[in-house]
Amino acid sequence: MLPIEQHNWFIRSSSFLTAVGRLGAQFQLPDSIPIPSNRPVLMAGNHRSFLDLIASQAALVRFGLSSHILVREDLVIKGLAGRYFRSIGCIAASAKRAAKAEAEAVAALKAGHLVAIMPEGRLVAPDDWVDGVGRGRPGVSRIAVAADAVVLPIGISGTNNVWPRGRAPRLQLPRPKVTVRVGALMEMESTDHQENTDRVMKAISDLLVA
DSSP, X not given: OOOHHHHXXXXXXXXXXXXXXXXXXXXXXXXXOOOOSSSOEEEEEOOSSTHHHHHHHHHHHHTTOOOEEEEEHXXXXXXXXXXXXXXXXXXXXXXXXXXXXXXXXXXXXXXXXXXXXXXXXXXXXXXXXXXXXXXXXXXXXXXXHHHTOEEEEEEEESHHHHSXXXXXXXXXXXXXXXXXXXXXXXXXXXXXXXXXXXXXXHHHHHHOOO
């Protein structure tokens, strides 16, 4: 977990955002999240919508969990949104600072914190989906291997129906369902980081709801 003060702020602010998110969506959250006591955990989910972040936070706070989340660098460094993301321990990620972001994620994992990443590295348009997901980038495997972490796949479905890519969020009745499902913990078994990443993306795809 995050340091206690930051953890408490993560829980409070995420609970508020979850309540706001429920105005536009019916969240269907997992019944449990497997967190082993003896290994770091890197959570990996798909990315269709900006609502994915709130859906992920909703699942975490249901179990009193917080996480360092890798978020697009410009969102972390700019404006009020950036101040918020930094306040809850988000890690700025971009192509130019990939090595630094991965190092920060590894350090957080080794310190006993949860870390969350969306391996696609971008909002993926439906035209680019293969079995519901985009191509994953190998950073998820590099981070997990360097930290000796297990990867927890998370499938997030329906967020794009509430907040489509490139558009404003929309209110609809009845509210669309947004489903968050978690899979089994995964070891990174190969020395090929892309091969490991492809396995993670397949596990995420298998969790999605049509």
